[in-house]
Amino acid sequence: MTRMNRREFVQATAAAAAVPTALFGQGPTVVTPKSVRPLVIASSNGHKFKNGGTQTCVEKAFSMMTGGADVLDALIAGVNIVELDPLDDSVGYGGLPNADGVVALDSCCMHGSLKRAGGVAEIEGVRTPSKVAQSVMNETDHHLLVGKGAQQFARAMGFTIEDDLNTENSRRKWLEWKRRTDPLHYLPSKERSQAYHRVAMDMIAEGIVDREHYYGTINCDGINAKGEICGVTTTSGLAWKIPGRAGDSPILGAGLYVDGDVGAAGSTGRGEANLFNLCSFLIVEEMRRGAHPKDAALMALRRVAKNTIEKRLLNSNGRPNFGLNFYVLNAKGEYAGVSMYESTYSVCTEDGAKTLPTEVLYDGKPTD
Amino acid sequence: MSRKLDRREFVRRATAAGVGAAAVPKTLFAHPSTSSGQGPVVITPKRVRPCVVASSNGNRSKDDQGVTCVAKAFKMMTDGADVLDALVAGVAIVELDPTQTGVGWSGLPNADGVVQLDASCMHGPKKRAGAVAAIEGVRTPARVAQLVAEETDHHLLVGKGAQDFARAMGFKIEEGLINETARKAWLEWKRRIDPLHYLDPKKRAQAWYDAGIQMVREGLIDGEHFWGTINCDGINAKGEICGVTTTSGLAWKIPGRAGDSPILGAGLYVDGEIGAAGSTGRGEANLYNLSSFVIVEEMRRGAHPKDAAITALKRVVKSTIEKRLLNAKGQPNFGLNFYCLDAKGEYAGVSMYEGTYAVCTENGPQTLNTDALYEGRPTD
Numbered sequence: 001m002t003r004m005n006r007r008e009f010v011q012a013t014a015a016a017a018a019v020p021t022a023l024f025g026q027g028p029t030v031v032t033p034k035s036v037r038p039l040v041i042a043s044s045n046g047h048k049f050k051n052g053g054t055q056t057c058v059e060k061a062f063s064m065m066t067g068g069a070d071v072l073d074a075l076i077a078g079v080n081i082v083e084l085d086p087l088d089d090s091v092g093y094g095g096l097p098n099a100d101g102v103v104a105l106d107s108c109c110m111h112g113s114l115k116r117a118g119g120v121a122e123i124e125g126v127r128t129p130s131k132v133a134q135s136v137m138n139e140t141d142h143h144l145l146v147g148k149g150a151q152q153f154a155r156a157m158g159f160t161i162e163d164d165l166n167t168e169n170s171r172r173k174w175l176e177w178k179r180r181t182d183p184l185h186y187l188p189s190k191e192r193s194q195a196y197h198r199v200a201m202d203m204i205a206e207g208i209v210d211r212e213h214y215y216g217t218i219n220c221d222g223i224n225a226k227g228e229i230c231g232v233t234t235t236s237g238l239a240w241k242i243p244g245r246a247g248d249s250p251i252l253g254a255g256l257y258v259d260g261d262v263g264a265a266g267s268t269g270r271g272e273a274n275l276f277n278l279c280s281f282l283i284v285e286e287m288r289r290g291a292h293p294k295d296a297a298l299m300a301l302r303r304v305a306k307n308t309i310e311k312r313l314l315n316s317n318g319r320p321n322f323g324l325n326f327y328v329l330n331a332k333g334e335y336a337g338v339s340m341y342e343s344t345y346s347v348c349t350e351d352g353a354k355t356l357p358t359e360v361l362y363d364g365k366p367t368d
Numbered sequence: 369m370s371r372k373l374d375r376r377e378f379v380r381r382a383t384a385a386g387v388g389a390a391a392v393p394k395t396l397f398a399h400p401s402t403s404s405g406q407g408p409v410v411i412t413p414k415r416v417r418p419c420v421v422a423s424s425n426g427n428r429s430k431d432d433q434g435v436t437c438v439a440k441a442f443k444m445m446t447d448g449a450d451v452l453d454a455l456v457a458g459v460a461i462v463e464l465d466p467t468q469t470g471v472g473w474s475g476l477p478n479a480d481g482v483v484q485l486d487a488s489c490m491h492g493p494k495k496r497a498g499a500v501a502a503i504e505g506v507r508t509p510a511r512v513a514q515l516v517a518e519e520t521d522h523h524l525l526v527g528k529g530a531q532d533f534a535r536a537m538g539f540k541i542e543e544g545l546i547n548e549t550a551r552k553a554w555l556e557w558k559r560r561i562d563p564l565h566y567l568d569p570k571k572r573a574q575a576w577y578d579a580g581i582q583m584v585r586e587g588l589i590d591g592e593h594f595w596g597t598i599n600c601d602g603i604n605a606k607g608e609i610c611g612v613t614t615t616s617g618l619a620w621k622i623p624g625r626a627g628d629s630p631i632l633g634a635g636l637y638v639d640g641e642i643g644a645a646g647s648t649g650r651g652e653a654n655l656y657n658l659s660s661f662v663i664v665e666e667m668r669r670g671a672h673p674k675d676a677a678i679t680a681l682k683r684v685v686k687s688t689i690e691k692r693l694l695n696a697k698g699q700p701n702f703g704l705n706f707y708c709l710d711a712k713g714e715y716a717g718v719s720m721y722e723g724t725y726a727v728c729t730e731n732g733p734q735t736l737n738t739d740a741l742y743e744g745r746p747t748d
Binding site: 098115116117121122139140141142143144145146147148149150151152153156157189190193194196197241242243244245246247251252253254257272275276278281282285307308309310 | 478495496497501502518519520521522523524525526527528529530531532533536537569570573574577621622623624625626627631632633634637652655656658661662665687689690
């Protein structure tokens with residue numbers, strides 16, 4: 001993994017208030033009523049894709065934020081890199097499509113200090129759903145627009161609407177999946193849904209689809225030196241989902257939650273687990289009661305494990321057979337990446353951008 | 369106030385389930401063991417006084433036999449039906465009532481004159497849940513939500529995809545489904561806001577809202593139906609808890625706007641071991657604060673349903689900081705109601721400002737006043 005040159009990075013972030021002055025030859029630090037070590041945290045794709053540029057998501061967001069940009073503007077500019085990069089087939093443009101071969105995207109964002117939030121679900125034809133979610137927040141009285149209505153809103157906001165967001169890569173993978181599932185087309189819906197899942201698992205086992213991209217998503221949360229906290233989550237959703245299926249990413253409290261006084265939490269992995277357990281909200285509530293980000297997230301994972309009672313969702317150890325990751329930071333600037341099984345996440349502080357292993361609830365793999 | 373089920377007949381029906389005799393004061397029943405004619409009561413490991421609680425329309429709309437939502441759900445439940453089946457059948461009465469302009473097919477349409485419905489449901493003991501948002505052309509979205517829970521691996525389907533799913537499940541899809549009353553109200557609204565069509569979206573959103581509130585003041589639409597919804601939760605004698613919420617959403621919403629009703633944790637939350645909570649009123653407040661989930665979490669920590677709901681209302685107040693959402697006293701200028709019950713069968717109807725709710729126990733269906741956080745009205 002390539003990292004930013006340390007010196008260059010430090011230079012770029014010198015405008016921030018909270019870092020030790022000795023590091024910088026830049027005169028007095030800005031005094032703010034509440035001084036926090038600025039921080040951006042994201043899923044691991046937040047420090048992997050550059051869309052042909054020089055910065056990853058967390059680097060871009062961190063440098064904008066410490067350069068004085070609004071925290072949410074910075075985070076959204078960061079995740080736009082991943083949304084627009086055709087190499088990430090789990091987020092934005094080029095994401096794996098639904099069962100009909102149509103790319104339909106989900107996203108939401110929250111602004112901690114403004115106490116505002118917006119989301120879009122199942123929006124087609126827009127490469128950067130996170131920006132549409134931000135427009136829902138800024139321009140409407142609502143928190144959630146879905147489907148055709150969300151697209152019409154985006155058009156009115158000046159977004160380019162494209163007929164098709166597939167790339168050659170996402171189209172080819174969908175065709176392969178279609179070939180494998182087509183004989184199953186007339187199965188009863190329960191068996192079909194089971195068959196969809198099984199075929200996808202085979203394709204992961206065969207290395208055709210990256211496991212992390214089957215439920216792939218990016219969540220990115222940040223806190224600046226003033227202690228302002230924001231978060232954003234964006235995804236193309238579950239590969240080959242039933243058209244219309246919305247996961248946790250557009251749902252406040254499921255795929256993302258921010259409380260400006262407490263902290264932020266977001267998620268990637270099986271969205272249904274978060275829709276059912278409101279994990280991001282639960283984590284923020286635990287932090288409100290004093291828990292460290294890591295402990296708060298582990299508590300949420302245990303809640304998921306407890307509420308997962310259907311056999312089809314359990315492995316031979318009786319544990320959930322799916323991955324679920326949380327990215328969490330609190331108002332003190334403490335953070336954690338926590339997951340059901342081993343995984344990685346990305347983080348950017350004044351020490352630069354890093355990819356780190358998560359804290360896990362269980363050893364081994366979901367499929368054990 | 370609505371007509372009630374005949375008390376004696378109701379008691380007779382309820383005891384047929386073999387549960388009433390155990391949990392209710394004996395004095396209510398002249399002959400608890402003989403009135404049902406069914407032999408010994410079923411012994412269950414966990415015995416709870418069955419109860420169904422709902423928003424006030426749950427005891428207003430009636431089916432062709434004159435039975436309201438809470439009465440129907442209570443009877444089915446105590447006759448042995450699955451709790452969620454009973455609740456979904458109950459709310460269908462409200463969804464199908466053509467005089468209801470806040471729930472189901474006769475609800476007020478969106479800004480384009482299209483009726484789009486939201487619903488969610490949760491089954492406590494099975495730990496399953498389903499929801500649909502912005503579905504068109506279906507009269508009973510709560511039933512579609514239940515099928516999402518039963519037939520798919522997902523919890524939420526939206527828009528066209530939700531409609532395609534309903535069609536595949538055998539629902540009749542009706543093009544241009546709209547009630548004449550709702551269509552006329554929409555036309556009147558359209559007439560009032562059309563000159564505003566090219567305003568910037570922020571001003572337009574405000575103008576839309578103002579036109580709606582003005583029509584409420586003029587009596588052209590019922591205030592309760594502007595954000596009208598039904599939530600209905602139930603617990604049977606075995607302690608099985610389920611809940612359902614269904615709505616046509618905010619009148620004249622931006623097409624595609626989903627409120628709290630299809631979102632688990634916002635318009636509805638159920639934990640089989642703890643209780644259920646659901647809501648009607650300004651959906652955005654619950655989407656932001658996950659109020660139904662907060663209430664269930666508070667009950668998990670031992671709070672009574674009433675206190676849990678008051679906590680959630682206070683949380684809403686705390687996070688409502690935009691001026692346009694506050695009245696002259698600095699309090700929220702919108703209504704918000706919660707309906708909750710816990711695993712012991714305790715229940716409450718709680719609201720930001722005074723309101724009513726519906727409940728049905730073995731004492732029959734009743735409409736009761738809610739416990740309110742604030743006196744007065746949202747517009748004060």
